[in-house]
Amino acid sequence: MDPLTQGLVGATAAQSGADKDKLRPAAFTGAISAMIADLDYYIHIPSDPLFNIEIHRQFSHSFIFIPVGALIASVLLWWLLRKYLSFKELYFYSILGYATAGLLDTFTSYGTQLFWPFLDTHFAWNLISVIDPIVTFGLILFIGFAFQKKEKKYVWIAGGWLSFFLLFGWIQHQRAESAAKSLADSRGHTIEKMVVKPTIANQLLWRVNYISDDKIYTDAVRTGLISGIDIYEGEYAPRIIIEEEFSGFEGTIMYKDLLRFKNLSENFLIRHPDQPEVIGDARYSMLPTELIPLWGVKTDTTQTENHLPFLYFRDASEEVRESFMNMLLRK
Incomplete structure (x- = not known):
């Protein structure tokens, strides 16, 4: 999740194991420890853009x-x-805070390698957005009370607040997934693989991607708070199969990079509709009904021994924001 929420959850965990007179230093320790894990974001190899990802x-x-x-x-x-x-206390609170980093990120959609180096699997439970202002606001409020008043009851309230939204996200995810499967059935599609995840900053509007007959489909499902399901049918595009389309370049750095990107993207690969030389991750787009990828790698068959550039395609125009809000607010 975002660094602020990550730090707040780390503070909550550390305070849960602290005595009343140690709540403040424990909170600071847990917050910093949880955020330190994300310093890996700054590890780069300039010549190999995929390394950071x-x-x-x-x-x-x-x-x-x-x-x-x-x-x-x-x-x-x-x-x-x-x-x-004491250093013993400091280390104990640091463990409590740091331990939340991987677990919390697993509840989001990007994926976390919890069992590295034994497994390279990215675990992603897709229950909450990487940025959720309602969750973050509640944590700020209750951790702030615990910090100011030195009362541990607010720590448990903060933990309950987070747990409630994770449970709510699980329920909403199940509802969205059920609706998506029914939609695929109505189309006569056999689902080979499906990903259901919340869109940015909410647990009402969900993005659904599934693979059927070597095509990738995307749709939006609005689950509402308690009842009511709205489906916004989206686009589809042919799935890029690296081993077939780039078989002539096997053994090159370009080919190896494409396989690395395939693994990172869970094989949800498409061509950018406006830039066919770009292979994009179909799971992420500004709008849940579109297959314009947020990021991708640019192929150049004349430079096969160079690492592939990693590009971003963010469009936060007024038109995009309005379309998103119309789906979110059921307009």
């Missing part, structure tokens, strides 16, 4: 790295907090 939410978010990450956080925080906490 692969490394993000990898080793630093895995279960096996929690003791190491917490130790790094403890060492960095020791000179600031040594007057308030």
Whole structure:
């Protein structure tokens, strides 16, 4: 999730294991420890753009790295907090905070390699958006009360607030998935693979992608708060099969990069409709009914021994925002 929410959840976890007189330093420790995990975002190899995408939410978010990450956080925080906490206490609160980083991100849609290096699987439960202002506001409020009043009851309320929205997200996800399967059935499609995930900053409007007969479909499902399902049918496009379309380039850096991007994109690969040389991730777009990818790699068959450029295609125009809000608000 976003760094602020990540820090707030880390603070909640650390405070849950702290005595009343240690709530404030515990909160600070947990918050910083949770956010440190996302420093992997800044690890780059300039000549290999995909490296940063692969490394993000990898080793630093895995279960096996929690003791190491917490130790790094403890060492960095020791000179600031040594007057308030022993190193043993500091390390304990750091572990509680750092442990939330990978788990919390797993509830979002991007995916986290929790069992690296034993598995390279990206776990993504798709229950909450990477940015959810309602969740974040509640955490700010209750953690703020706990910090100011030194009362642990607010810590449990903060945990309950987060748990409620994760449970609500699970219910909404199930409803959206059920509606999407019914839509596919009505089209006579056999689903080979499906991804259902919330759109930005809400748990009402969901993006559905599924693969059927080597085509990728995208639709939007609005689940509402309690009842009512609205479906906004979207686009479809041929799925790009790297092993077939680029078989003549096997063994080249370009081909290897395409396979890496295939793995990162869970094989939801399409061509950008306006830039056919770009292979994009069909799971992400500005609008849930469109297959204009948010990002992709640009192929150049005359430069097969160079790493592929990684490009972004964000369009936050007024027209796009209006279309999104119309679906979200059922207009």
